[in-house]
Amino acid sequence: MNQGSKNLKVAVVGAGAIGGICAGLIAKAGYDVQVVVRRPEHADEIMSKGIRISGIRGSHRVKIQAVSRIEDMKADRDVVLLGVKATAMTDVVEKMDLKPSAVLVSLQNGFCEQALARIIGPDRVMGCVTGWGATMHGACDLEMTSLGDFILGSMDNKEDPRLEQVQEILNHVLETKISPNIQGSLYSKLIINSCITSTGALCGLALGPMLAKKRVRQVFLEIMKEAMAVARGLDIKVEVFAGRLNYYTFLKAGGAFAEWKRHLFLRILGFKYRRLKSSSLQSLERGEKTEIEFLTGFITSNARNLGIPVPVNDQVLTMVREIEAGRRKISSANIDQIQF
Template identity: 40%
Template structure:
């Protein structure tokens, strides 16, 4: 049987290890808190909360011995390097190390054990320490796991099998997107909570701290995007919703934060808790991690830099805890005075105002749904004809066969007209290069991600997020449509630009993307 070690038997590590052990696995908990270890060994680990009360027998140690196949690290980020020093002599060859921590420690872990043996993890559930030998499960959620290189292999599957004994597990090929999404949320809430000396409910009730929280979130999201991180939704929150480019965006972000503040009013900053107890905080591994990445890319972060400075002064005892500290953050916020004078009533409907990027995306998706909806409507109309005696005798085609013929002719005509408008509007000529430019313009306006390569007289365009495929899936007619339908559209382009093309791969045919060769 595989041997599993959990370094850090606090709320997250203790519950994870105990639940896995309860399913019969060989699990050892390591912790430096001797009273906690002794209590676990004597009475078992008591876990109560939303899942009820349970005492689980699990081995706990004050010193690591033996060799282990899988190690979960669940210590605060500032102790990661020390934890690795303790673990490495006890890790079997090709043993796996999984981070169950705040911030992004996977890069440090990978530098010691290799990227192939490192698995990142984002935790959506929460728990808290009650006292020695007693932990409390406070909210449900899932694990999201994956490798930094995006590979899905037997090691990821092994960790998934272990963690599903605790909570649902989602496997991703973009773990950094999830890690950054959680990091940004944690960094904004934890830092402003510490500076305002308030829980989340207190932050959003007061105008100054609410505005500071919104503007810090905006700055952090922009850093992630400029660094090249493809942010993922975390716990239903889309990080792009926190970007502020207009007064409407500003009001929307405030509205989202106020709702979050009401739902999680008692959420207290971990940085604030450490400051109150006179301990070193995780600021270097939350906002500090973002700042390090920003500096590497030459990105200016006025607010984040000031926040780190303020919290460092608090750590050193040079600044007292108090709401007045929020003024030092606000003085760097560069927004019109009108915004600061917003009225609470303005926020009531602001939540439904989508960011510009998402409005554009929604419009493109709606166009695909509308087109496919029209085809479905045609099929209903044609059904009356095809099912009649005349239809059976003379037409001899199903309603969907006729609908696909209509769709093909419609798209070819539409493609020809679109191509003519592009050609005239952008003063394009004939030929493969010009047709490729027109196709790229179409993909961009249809909100389809794309890239282009040129080689030996051939231009290759790769596109993703097909509006035709998405539209058919949304109204459940994908199996009825004669895909790929884009061929009809680009046949229209072909007539105008006097060039040829070939579809080499297509998402509608289970390809990872759509690949077109224009020649």
Template identity: 35%
Template sequence: MTLHTNEEQRLLLMGCGGVGGVIAGGLLQGGRDLTIVTRNEKIYRAISANGLRVTTPEGEWNAPATVYTHLDEIEGPFDVVCLVMKGTDVEQAARDVESHLAPEGYAVTFQNGVVEDRVSAILGRERVVGALVGWGATMHAPGVSEMTSRGEIIVGELDGRLTPRVQRLKATLESIGPVTASPNIYGVLWSKLTLNCATSATGAVTGQLLGEMLRRNAGRRLALAIMSEAVDVAEAHGISLEPVGGTLDVYQLYLPPERRGGGWGLDLVLKHAIMLAVGTKFRRLKSSMLQSIERGRPAEIDFLNGYVAERGQEEGVPTPVNAALTAMVREVEAGTRNISPDNLEELLHC
């Protein structure tokens, strides 16, 4: 069985929150044959009754949609499966969907962090395409999603080849917005990972908005140390990082190990200025990990700082700050540590 043409492809999307709602709405607006699965009964009922309501910088629309709550209600196979749930749920989703994939079908991973290796262990590396979402989104109500900032989706084969199927996927996703096919998807994913590691988990343990954290010298120092450890691990694994959003070069923020404990110098002025600019631009950004903890949901720490620490251990690369932050988030989840800005000072002494 050969992979269908764009017009004939059957698409399945699993997970329909903020990002998933925008992706689903864009695909439906583009006339794609899309089926949605969500475990959330409120989202299921809202979409069944009213369709998907989507707002982007380009406009608003309502899209009727076919939606289910369980995969066993659906007859496969599907050519492309978009996995758009939290990283904590993606492995089970991959197991569940495996039998619904067409012989040449594949899954596309849209998670924060790096989940591709775990999904590949279930489906096979040749049946996974990585993706990065470069815009923000929120779900205002069940079935009501908004793209809150501009950006692009980047997709790529895990082995770096620009294959016909990834070019076909690019064309399919362009009904959502700009899409780039990358020959270095791991470099793209790791670049975003370094930034997420410095912002999401720190927000979860301090309870602060990004602007509040990065206004403090201590907050900027900690962020630089976290990102520098991630760069060390990426390089140890032979991964070359790509500029974030095509502009922010993570290597510009790199500090060698001997400079991460403090001190000052002219080389730090630019790095702190960049972090201040990021903090100013995204000053109202609330950590998604903090929001998960507040809702009683598992944090994605194992796919962010925990992943960096794990991959660092494989190559003997020290990651004391990422490891300590991972442990701290787990303590917050367990209720043995309070969320407080004081946690930031403790991390600086790792």
């Protein structure tokens, strides 16, 4: 990857809301892009009719090269943007034919980079936090629903000239920042995702109705406190989330007034994003497995290795697993059963 970024060949694996919008806007900017999707008819539609993008970045329709098998992805790709669900990523990456200089950029929720590095090597994986929203209305009908940015970085937190090349590519989607502490940025998003997606999967509510309940806000705060204890054990400096939520100061102060302010912040968060629906809940409603193992599961497995108690995260993980297995129903009663 020593050529100018405009000459780099890009593959986007997974053309859901995030991946599909990335593929469309990067291809529209003039890059050689290939998309990998699951279904042949989806690939045919992307090539014949194109991906339709609407929303905050305007309306576009872009035709792109597409295949429906990972084995058919061109081996000449320089940058691979991985947008499949975390539950499928290892199977997908193991089947990739990557040239030695190729770099893989993880767009998933959760802390997936370590698992990917075990397959293809840590020097070929870049961490990336996706800080914007999108919705998939149909196979090729995608809407960018909120602005934000990408945060990009090397997993060893060292300088890497390839970062600027990938940054230039992703800038055609939204502003991309390079972080000297990508693990801290990934963990910051993992904490809030563990709060929102896991509790949403348990109770079946959108974020607004969820955070209107004091009990849910208490669960959020306990998840955060336990996750921060694990971060200290892992020696991860957790970055401020979305430029607003500093977990260190948010959780530090004691007393009734500080607790009231924490609950007020969560109430406001719930009101602002009141229609936000847990991605894990959406997976359960489709009869699919959630990404819980890469969110709450990342916290609990590291806590176990470090000998740090995380009882609320343990309970949440167990309950979601029971829902996945059909042994528990999605219900607000699940939140009431969590013991602090």
